[in-house]
Amino acid sequence: RDYLAGVPDIAALLGGDPASWEITEVGDGNLNLVFIMKGAGGGVAVKQALPYVRLVGESWPLPLSRAHYEYLALSRQAQLAPGLVPALLHHNEALALTVMELLEPHIIMRKGLVAGTQYPGFVSDITTFMARTLFFTSDLALSAAEKKEGIAAFAGNHALCKITEDLIFTDPYRIAEQNRWTAPYLDALAASLRDDIELHVAISRLKLKFMASPEALLHGDLHTGSIMVTDHQTRVIDPEFAFYGPMGFDVGAVIANLLMAYFASAGHERAAGERAAFEAWVLETVEKVWSEFVRKFLDLWRAEGTGDAYPVSLFAGAQGVARLEAERQVYMQRLFADTVGFAAAKTIRRIFGLAHNIDFELIEDPKKRAVSEARAVRLARAMMVETGTFRTIADVTGAARKLRDWQPELAG
Amino acid sequence: RDYLAGVPDIAALLGGDPASWEITEVGDGNLNLVFIMKGAGGGVAVKQALPYVRLVGESWPLPLSRAHYEYLALSRQAQLAPGLVPALLHHNEALALTVMELLEPHIIMRKGLVAGTQYPGFVSDITTFMARTLFFTSDLALSAAEKKEGIAAFAGNHALCKITEDLIFTDPYRIAEQNRWTAPYLDALAASLRDDIELHVAISRLKLKFMASPEALLHGDLHTGSIMVTDHQTRVIDPEFAFYGPMGFDVGAVIANLLMAYFASAGHERAAGERAAFEAWVLETVEKVWSEFVRKFLDLWRAEGTGDAYPVSLFAGAQGVARLEAERQVYMQRLFADTVGFAAAKTIRRIFGLAHNIDFELIEDPKKRAVSEARAVRLARAMMVETGTFRTIADVTGAARKLRDWQPELAG
Numbered sequence: 159r160d161y162l163a164g165v166p167d168i169a170a171l172l173g174g175d176p177a178s179w180e181i182t183e184v185g186d187g188n189l190n191l192v193f194i195m196k197g198a199g200g201g202v203a204v205k206q207a208l209p210y211v212r213l214v215g216e217s218w219p220l221p222l223s224r225a226h227y228e229y230l231a232l233s234r235q236a237q238l239a240p241g242l243v244p245a246l247l248h249h250n251e252a253l254a255l256t257v258m259e260l261l262e263p264h265i266i267m268r269k270g271l272v273a274g275t276q277y278p279g280f281v282s283d284i285t286t287f288m289a290r291t292l293f294f295t296s297d298l299a300l301s302a303a304e305k306k307e308g309i310a311a312f313a314g315n316h317a318l319c320k321i322t323e324d325l326i327f328t329d330p331y332r333i334a335e336q337n338r339w340t341a342p343y344l345d346a347l348a349a350s351l352r353d354d355i356e357l358h359v360a361i362s363r364l365k366l367k368f369m370a371s372p373e374a375l376l377h378g379d380l381h382t383g384s385i386m387v388t389d390h391q392t393r394v395i396d397p398e399f400a401f402y403g404p405m406g407f408d409v410g411a412v413i414a415n416l417l418m419a420y421f422a423s424a425g426h427e428r429a430a431g432e433r434a435a436f437e438a439w440v441l442e443t444v445e446k447v448w449s450e451f452v453r454k455f456l457d458l459w460r461a462e463g464t465g466d467a468y469p470v471s472l473f474a475g476a477q478g479v480a481r482l483e484a485e486r487q488v489y490m491q492r493l494f495a496d497t498v499g500f501a502a503a504k505t506i507r508r509i510f511g512l513a514h515n516i517d518f519e520l521i522e523d524p525k526k527r528a529v530s531e532a533r534a535v536r537l538a539r540a541m542m543v544e545t546g547t548f549r550t551i552a553d554v555t556g557a558a559r560k561l562r563d564w565q566p567e568l569a570g
Numbered sequence: 571r572d573y574l575a576g577v578p579d580i581a582a583l584l585g586g587d588p589a590s591w592e593i594t595e596v597g598d599g600n601l602n603l604v605f606i607m608k609g610a611g612g613g614v615a616v617k618q619a620l621p622y623v624r625l626v627g628e629s630w631p632l633p634l635s636r637a638h639y640e641y642l643a644l645s646r647q648a649q650l651a652p653g654l655v656p657a658l659l660h661h662n663e664a665l666a667l668t669v670m671e672l673l674e675p676h677i678i679m680r681k682g683l684v685a686g687t688q689y690p691g692f693v694s695d696i697t698t699f700m701a702r703t704l705f706f707t708s709d710l711a712l713s714a715a716e717k718k719e720g721i722a723a724f725a726g727n728h729a730l731c732k733i734t735e736d737l738i739f740t741d742p743y744r745i746a747e748q749n750r751w752t753a754p755y756l757d758a759l760a761a762s763l764r765d766d767i768e769l770h771v772a773i774s775r776l777k778l779k780f781m782a783s784p785e786a787l788l789h790g791d792l793h794t795g796s797i798m799v800t801d802h803q804t805r806v807i808d809p810e811f812a813f814y815g816p817m818g819f820d821v822g823a824v825i826a827n828l829l830m831a832y833f834a835s836a837g838h839e840r841a842a843g844e845r846a847a848f849e850a851w852v853l854e855t856v857e858k859v860w861s862e863f864v865r866k867f868l869d870l871w872r873a874e875g876t877g878d879a880y881p882v883s884l885f886a887g888a889q890g891v892a893r894l895e896a897e898r899q900v901y902m903q904r905l906f907a908d909t910v911g912f913a914a915a916k917t918i919r920r921i922f923g924l925a926h927n928i929d930f931e932l933i934e935d936p937k938k939r940a941v942s943e944a945r946a947v948r949l950a951r952a953m954m955v956e957t958g959t960f961r962t963i964a965d966v967t968g969a970a971r972k973l974r975d976w977q978p979e980l981a982g
Contacts, residue, residue, distance in 0.1 A: 302735055302781045303728040309784075313722035316715035323714055323878060332883050355893045358884040362897070366879045369714045370785060372721075466735060467778045471744050472770040481767045485774070 161255075162195065162204070165248055168257055173199020188213035188513060189220065189398070194260060201260035202247060207398075220317055224398045225254035227315040231400030232256075234375060238294050239287045243394050261393055264386035271382060271419040272426060272520055274436040281446040283392035284385070284412055289454035292405045295375035297467035298459055305465075309372045309402045318378070318399045319369075326507040327365035331358055336512040343528030343568040347535060348510055360542045364499050372402030380411040381504070382419065383515065406496025409451060413497060414504035414538075416444045417558055418517050421534040424562065425521030437562070441555040448497070448551040452490050459486060495545050498554065502542035505534050525568065532566035573667075574607065574616070577660055580669055585611020600625035600925060601632065601810070606672060613672035614659060619810075632729055636810045637666035639727040643812030644668075646787060650706050651699045655806050673805055676798035683794060683831040684838060684932055686848040693858040695804035696797070696824060701866035704817045707787035709879035710871050717877075721784045721814045730790070730811045731781075738919040739777035743770055748924040755940030755980040759947060760922050772954040776911050784814030792823040793916070794831065795927065818908025821863060825909060826916035826950075828856045829970055830929050833946040836974065837933030849974070853967040860909070860963040864902050871898060907957050910966065914954035917946050937980065944978035 162168045163176035172179055174197050185192035185205075189212050193204040207225040211218040229251075235243045245259035270277065297305055329337055331351055339348050351357060377384070378399030386393045420440045427433045460483075463470065473482035508515050509531045521527035537557055541548060548554050574580045575588035584591055586609050597604035597617075601624050605616040619637040623630040641663075647655045657671035682689065709717055741749055743763055751760050763769060789796070790811030798805045832852045839845045872895075875882065885894035920927050921943045933939035949969055953960060960966050 297778060297781050302731055305781065306725040306728045306731070310722040310725035313718040313725075316718045319714055319718070328881055328884065355885070355889055358890070359893060359897050362880045362884060366709060369709050369717065369878060370783070372784065373782060466781060468774045469740055472740065472774060473767070477767055478770070481771060485771050 159195075161250075161253070162202075162248075162257065165257075168202060168248055171200050171202060171247070172197030185212065189224075196260075201262065203244065203258045203260050205256050205258065207254035220321075222254040223314060224318050225249075225256060226251055227312060227318070227400055228396070228398035229256055230311065231375065231377070231397035232258075234295070235287070235291050235377075235394065235397065238290045239394075242283055242287045242392060243397075261386050261395075264388050264391065264393060266383055267385040267387045267392075268382040268415070268419075268516060270387060271416075271440075272422070272516055274423070274426065274433050276436060276439045277387050277389065277392070279390045280387065280392055281443055281450055284394075285447060285450035285454055287392075287394055288380075288408055288412070288451050289458060291377070292374040292408065293455050293458040293462075295402070296373055296405070297465050298463050299465045302466045305372075305402075308375060312375065312401045315399075315401050319401055319403075322378070322399060323365060323369065325511050325513065326503055327361055327368060329512070330507050330510040331361055337510055338512070338514070339510045340518075340524050340528040340531055343525055344509070344531060346569050347532060347566075351506070351510060351535075351539075354539070354543075356543050357539060360499065360545075361503060364503050364542070367404050367496065368407060368500075371404040373405050374402065376401060376403045376405070376408045377411075378403065378407070380408045381515070382412075382415040404496055404500070406493055406498075407500045409448070409493070410497040410500030410502075411504050412447055413444055413554070414501035414508075415515070415517075416440055416447065417501065417537065417554075418505060418508060418515065418534055420444075420558055421530045421537075421561070422517035422521060425518070425523075425526045425530040441558060444555050444558075445551050448494070456486055456490065494551070495548075498541045498545050498548050501554075502538040502545075505538040506542075509535055528568055529566060532568065533561045533564055536564070536566070537561055571607075573662075573665070574614075574660075574669065577669075580614060580660055583612050583614060583659070584609030597624065601636075608672075613674070615656065615670045615672050617668050617670065619666035632733075634666040635726060636730050637668060638663055639724060639730070639812055640808070640810035641668055642723065643787065643789070643809035644670075646707070647699070647703050647789075647806065647809065650702045651806075654695055654699045654804060655809075673798045673807075676800050676803065676805060678795055679797040679799045679804075680794040680827070680831075680928060682799060683828075683852075684834070684928055686835070686838065686845050688848060688851045689799050689801065689804070691802045692799065692804055693855055693862055696806075697859060697862035697866055699804075699806055700792075700820055700824070700863050701870060703789070704786040704820065705867050705870040705874075707814070708785055708817070709877050710875050711877045714878045717784075720787060724787065724813045727811075727813050731813055731815075734790070734811060735777060735781065737923050737925065738915055739773055739780060741924070742919050742922040743773055749922055750924070750926070751922045752930075752936050752940040752943055755937055756921070756943060758981050759944060759978075763918070763922060763947075763951075766951070766955075768955050769951060772911065772957075773915060776915050776954070779816050779908065780819060780912075783816040785817050786814065788812060788815045788817070788820045789823075790815065790819070792820045793927070794824075794827040816908055816912070818905055818910075819912045821860070821905070822909040822912030822914075823916050824859055825856055825966070826913035826920075827927070827929075828852055828859065829913065829949065829966075830917060830920060830927065830946055832856075832970055833942045833949075833973070834929035834933060836945075837930070837935075837938045837942040853970060856967050856970075857963050860906070868898055868902065906963070907960075910953045910957050910960050913966075914950040914952075914957075917950040918954075921947055940980055941978060944980065945973045945976055948976070948978070949973055 159176055180196045182194045184194050191206045195202050207222045209222055210216045211220050229249045232243055232246055244261055248257035293299055377397045378401055384396045386395055420437055423433045423437050518527050518531055571588055592608045594606045596606050603618045607614050619634045621634055622628045623632050641661045644655055644658055656673055660669035705711055789809045790813055796808045798807055832849055835845045835849050930939050930943055
């Protein structure tokens with residue numbers, strides 16, 4: 159309070175006597191402190207990093223520098239996708255503290271999905287966000303020098319990358335203290351993942367791609383808990399995992415979390431079929447997230463592809479233009495395969511790793527929860543090991559639909 | 571002279587009165603000044619960067635920072651491949667000046683190859699150099715954090731990368747002022763490359779891989795002009811193009827330059843067949859460079875694969891060990907395809923781009939030179955566009971052998 163009272167812009171925005179400001183701790187993320195401050199004139203959100211993981215405590219240290227990278231990423235995203243991230247009001251590097259626009263009456267999208275809410279503006283907003291932030295930080299838009307500068311600027315955020323490398327790409331596939339799952343129902347499935355050597359090859363390839371394919375500046379944690387929504391607005395928050403990585407990791411995160419919302423939905427229905435319209439909307443949204451992302455990304459490439467990759471001077475004339483267009487389709491097909499694989503990885507970690515999500519966790523009956531989870535895992539396993547059999551996004555949603563009422567055999 | 575007289579170690583090594591030191595300018599590279607200094611006690615090589623390209627002049631500026639990156643790379647290579655790079659004696663960052671061991675009686679390998687000299691120790695030395703420098707700077711040996719630090723440390727060397735991006739991956743395939751070739755004989759071939767749209771797709775894919783696949787710390791310019799040899803010693807010099815890039819670029823550079831030595835050989839013979847033994851040795855060397863590189867790289871991976879990629883904890887037990895071994899073969903097969911593609915790119919640039927090499931240039935009869943060059947280009951075109959048809963290194967050398975006496979139709 160005292161600190162922000164001394165920041166003129168913030169004090170003016172909140173208004174009135176600082177002593178009258180109302181402060182609430184609202185952080186429900188795993189890593190940081192988040193406060194809402196309200197004064198007579200308005201409100202702000204204040205996010206401050208701690209030198210350890212909030213969820214776990216001081217035994218798990220985590221560098222404060224993540225606040226720097228989050229600020230850097232948020233600034234870049236605000237330039238590239240204006241209106242789709244919260245406005246930045248103030249940043250103090252030494253305090254690892256950032257003050258942002260208060261998002262009201264937005265809620266975390268994941269909560270809305272659990273409640274069965276449809277978001278008609280979501281596809282348009284999230285695909286604009288992804289297409290623009292990924293395209294404009296890629297070799298298709300940047301010079302190689304600008305790209306290398308960007309990579310170097312985020313290279314220091316490796317502690318956050320390491321969390322992903324461990325919790326998503328390694329631990330769920332081996333015995334690890336922090337793993338948990340819906341026991342005893344999924345005990346056998348958990349054991350089978352630890353013995354599934356083809357799955358281990360697939361996750362290791364994805365891990366290497368995550369570590370060594372700096373295609374674009376990623377959000378790095380783009381699940382539905384990092385997205386705040388109203389019926390008609392979308393804001394992407396919390397890019398502290400930002401780094402230069404493979405684009406499919408961000409796109410796959412969105413798709414994985416929609417698919418999990420779909421499979422969790424059966425666990426939330428009180429009467430059979432009552433959420434059918436919502437579920438149909440979710441799968442339609444999965445399809446449109448991919449197709450609209452592709453459309454927007456390709457439009458940007460065609461109009462603003464002035465980066466050092468695929469120089470237009472090598473694709474002159476009608477034949478060259480046509481051949482480059484065909485190559486763009488090949489590029490997107492490769493990106494689709496990455497997206498399918500990363501979506502699978504993001505799903506499995508939410509069911510067998512450390513960090514779970516409320517889509518499944520709020521299903522009170524553990525057996526029902528396990529059934530929903532087992533369906534999601536069955537699809538994810540196929541997506542990761544037989545990635546090539548998913549040629550289009552309709553192959554993914556079609557497979558999900560077939561598993562909607564599949565009854566796994568569960569112990570317990 | 572005055573400067574080095576003030577560096578005690580160097581003054582002691584050279585010995586005697588600094589006024590008596592003999593200084594010769596020997597730089598025959600394109601970018602820098604290189605002096606040999608000899609005193610009563612011994613000699614040193616002194617390399618100093620200029621703020622422009624030596625070959626072209628002040629109209630082509632180039633940052634002095636390349637001396638920093640060269641020093642950094644040389645230090646790392648000296649740790650990883652001791653005895654295979656010149657010993658570092660002194661470095662002055664501000665002067666962009668490095669003093670190194672004087673390599674005597676070593677000569678530039680390319681000169682020896684033009685003369686038809688065989689180097690029995692070359693395969694062993696160069697494959698040790700490549701296997702160790704590439705493996706130990708890769709995700710297979712490093713933590714992701716160490717790897718990102720390495721990438722960031724070399725990210726600033728983008729001006730040198732840009733030279734490669736332009737001169738190797740772009741200009742030879744379009745009209746560019748700096749291009750040159752053996753006219754008029756290769757005029758039609760040069761024009762056909764500019765119209766060869768499949769080749770343009772292939773070179774663009776390689777360019778993107780060069781820019782955005784930081785697999786390991788590359789030498790970055792590993793042709794036979796960057797290698798000094800005696801009959802039994804090999805020293806790799808001049809790593810000023812060093813950066814984190816795709817391993818196949820270094821391996822492909824060695825193979826491309828051996829293949830060019832092979833095709834140039836016919837142009838240097840005074841009597842038919844007089845260089846047959848040399849030519850057989852060159853192709854055998856191409857095969858062994860690949861097979862020994864693979865053997866050493868895989869041995870390192872098996873013994874010291876403690877990096878964050880492919881964690882052994884996911885490949886436990888006999889089945890896991892066997893599956894990881896199979897995956898290693900897949901990894902090397904992918905690296906082979908990269909190597910074939912990059913070797914092709916390195917060949918074409920030497921025949922149609924700015925920087926040519928003496929293998930071809932010293933063939934005095936331009937028509938004979940053009941014949942040798944056309945054979946090399948025919949192989950390179952196939953290697954770049956039909957990369958997948960080259961499954962083993964014997965496919966490459968077999969194709970080269972078939973082209974040894976192929977008679978292209980040349981204008982003029």
